[in-house]
Amino acid sequence: MKSAMIVLKEQVKFFYLVKRLSVYELRSLTRGNYLGAAWEIINPAIQILIYWFVFGFGIRQREAIGDIPYFQWMFAGILVWFFINNSIMKSSKSIYSKIRMLSKMNFPMSVIPNYTIFAQFYPHLVLLAVGMVFLQFLGYPVSIYYLQLPIYIIGLLLFLFSFSLITSTLSTIIRDVQMLLQSVMRMLLYLSPILWPPTLLPDSWQPYMKLNPFYYVIEGYRYSLLGEGWYFLENPIYTLYFIGIVAITFLVGAYLHVKFRSQFIDFL
Amino acid sequence: MGNSVEVKNVSKRYKLYKKQSERILDLLVPYKEYGEDFFALQNVSFDVERGSIVGLVGINGSGKSTLANIIAGVIPATSGQVTSDGNVALIAVNAGLDGKLSGRENIELKLLMLGFSKKEIAAMENEIIEFAELEKFIDQPVKTYSSGMKSRLGFSISVRVNPDILIVDEALSVGDKAFSEKSLDKMMEFKEKGKTMFFVSHSISQMKKFCDQILWLEFGVVKEYGATKEVITKYESFLEEYKALSKTDKKKYRNRALNRQSKKNEEPAEIL
Numbered sequence: 001m002k003s004a005m006i007v008l009k010e011q012v013k014f015f016y017l018v019k020r021l022s023v024y025e026l027r028s029l030t031r032g033n034y035l036g037a038a039w040e041i042i043n044p045a046i047q048i049l050i051y052w053f054v055f056g057f058g059i060r061q062r063e064a065i066g067d068i069p070y071f072q073w074m075f076a077g078i079l080v081w082f083f084i085n086n087s088i089m090k091s092s093k094s095i096y097s098k099i100r101m102l103s104k105m106n107f108p109m110s111v112i113p114n115y116t117i118f119a120q121f122y123p124h125l126v127l128l129a130v131g132m133v134f135l136q137f138l139g140y141p142v143s144i145y146y147l148q149l150p151i152y153i154i155g156l157l158l159f160l161f162s163f164s165l166i167t168s169t170l171s172t173i174i175r176d177v178q179m180l181l182q183s184v185m186r187m188l189l190y191l192s193p194i195l196w197p198p199t200l201l202p203d204s205w206q207p208y209m210k211l212n213p214f215y216y217v218i219e220g221y222r223y224s225l226l227g228e229g230w231y232f233l234e235n236p237i238y239t240l241y242f243i244g245i246v247a248i249t250f251l252v253g254a255y256l257h258v259k260f261r262s263q264f265i266d267f268l
Numbered sequence: 269m270g271n272s273v274e275v276k277n278v279s280k281r282y283k284l285y286k287k288q289s290e291r292i293l294d295l296l297v298p299y300k301e302y303g304e305d306f307f308a309l310q311n312v313s314f315d316v317e318r319g320s321i322v323g324l325v326g327i328n329g330s331g332k333s334t335l336a337n338i339i340a341g342v343i344p345a346t347s348g349q350v351t352s353d354g355n356v357a358l359i360a361v362n363a364g365l366d367g368k369l370s371g372r373e374n375i376e377l378k379l380l381m382l383g384f385s386k387k388e389i390a391a392m393e394n395e396i397i398e399f400a401e402l403e404k405f406i407d408q409p410v411k412t413y414s415s416g417m418k419s420r421l422g423f424s425i426s427v428r429v430n431p432d433i434l435i436v437d438e439a440l441s442v443g444d445k446a447f448s449e450k451s452l453d454k455m456m457e458f459k460e461k462g463k464t465m466f467f468v469s470h471s472i473s474q475m476k477k478f479c480d481q482i483l484w485l486e487f488g489v490v491k492e493y494g495a496t497k498e499v500i501t502k503y504e505s506f507l508e509e510y511k512a513l514s515k516t517d518k519k520k521y522r523n524r525a526l527n528r529q530s531k532k533n534e535e536p537a538e539i540l
Binding site: 017020021024027028029031100101102107173174262263265266 | 282292295342343344364365366368369373376377380381409
């Protein structure tokens with residue numbers, strides 16, 4: 001509880017640092033390529049095409065999901081997955097790769113995973129905007145359901161930050177965590193409602209699939225972008241579950257982070 | 269004048285593990301110790317008066333850089349306390365710079381992390397670039413810089429930040445003569461302003477010219493601490509003696525020191 005307060009206070013007090021450091025982080029990431037930041041769009045575009053080719057065209061024979069064509073269904077879900085995947089991978093190694101740059105112990109270290117997440121957040125917003133434009137032409141125009149999107153965005157940011165407190169601490173201490181995480185993320189891509197609808201599974205499996213908090217966020221995005229309904233209102237218990245998961249993850253993350261942060265530099 | 273920096277019983281313990289598995293067991297199993305202790309510093313205590321310049325000497329592995337890092341607050345001490353009456357800046361050769369970003373961006377980034385506002389950064393930037401003598405290279409990525417250029421950049425940033433206490437860890441040995449003289453001038457200016465400085469170097473002539481006090485570290489313990497003239501003469505004669513030792517004697521000497529460094533809280537016994 002105490003460490004949670006420390007971390008929270010640091011986020012509020014140093015939010016200007018998060019904003020400005022994330023800009024440099026983004027620059028550092030895109031520097032060196034001729035197309036620079038354009039890769040933030042090109043890369044997802046290529047992946048979307050190949051997933052559509054394999055799962056929409058090849059395996060499923062362009063079969064619609066409910067009354068939504070496969071491409072639109074997959075597109076609305078995968079947009080947020082790129083952000084989830086990148087920020088989890090980048091933020092988990094953030095502390096051990098940045099700590100040398102700081103060269104000062106009194107730097108509020110809990111800011112580090114946060115600004116690496118934010119550096120991924122800007123391209124996500126651009127991708128989201130591009131995606132929205134595309135959806136206009138694919139038969140899903142702007143609707144009132146867009147209004148719920150900020151809820152999932154904020155929820156996701158909170159979860160990603162809480163989770164990154166755990167992973168960045170663990171991967172600083174044991175580098176293998178990074179490799180494990182890579183496999184887990186690849187697994188989650190197939191266990192989340194992104195490439196195929198888990199509703200195809202027997203009913204008894206459904207609750208277990210929903211334990212994955214990204215399930216909530218991805219479905220939320222999809223409901224907003226495709227105007228399917230008010231997801232958080234239609235699934236109140238699931239919403240509460242998500243809030244609970246965020247809170248627990250944050251408490252655990254803050255505890256681990258504060259406990260080990262004075263020793264981070266010794267683990268390098 | 270009061271003390272600017274007080275170092276009290278500072279020890280720094282590192283763990284040496286033979287296998288990766290020991291490392292993990294040490295983390296997970298409570299109340300049981302795995303791995304071998306290694307004390308990089310043992311019960312180091314000394315006070316530094318405001319405005320004096322302290323040189324840290326000692327042969328390789330004596331803990332000079334560890335001590336410098338602890339005073340600067342970069343790494344935590346295992347036990348003991350360091351108190352300083354102002355903000356401390358450490359200048360090291362490989363001071364954290366982001367290789368992919370340009371020199372200019374690195375300046376901005378560093379200053380940002382040190383808590384300066386946008387306006388202050390803009391005001392300081394040009395002075396730093398000028399002092400670092402990087403001219404047209406300033407917009408090139410830092411990974412293309414030579415080691416001299418990097419340390420010039422690092423030194424210029426740290427100096428411009430105007431710290432109360434400055435620690436220079438062999439950063440000047442890579443620059444050319446002109447720049448290291450310019451840096452020494454800058455440090456003289458700091459000295460006149462009454463700032464406290466620490467100076468880690470293997471160059472005895474620089475030490476003689478510059479330092480008021482010398483702290484002689486020997487395998488993690490303070491061997492001598494006092495006025496430059498006295499300590500440096502002793503250190504020089506020690507170096508002569510050490511150099512003259514035969515290979516096996518040198519090894520014996522080091523082994524005795526290493527043995528001592530794996531135990532805690534032992535008196536700084538005479539080794540030679």
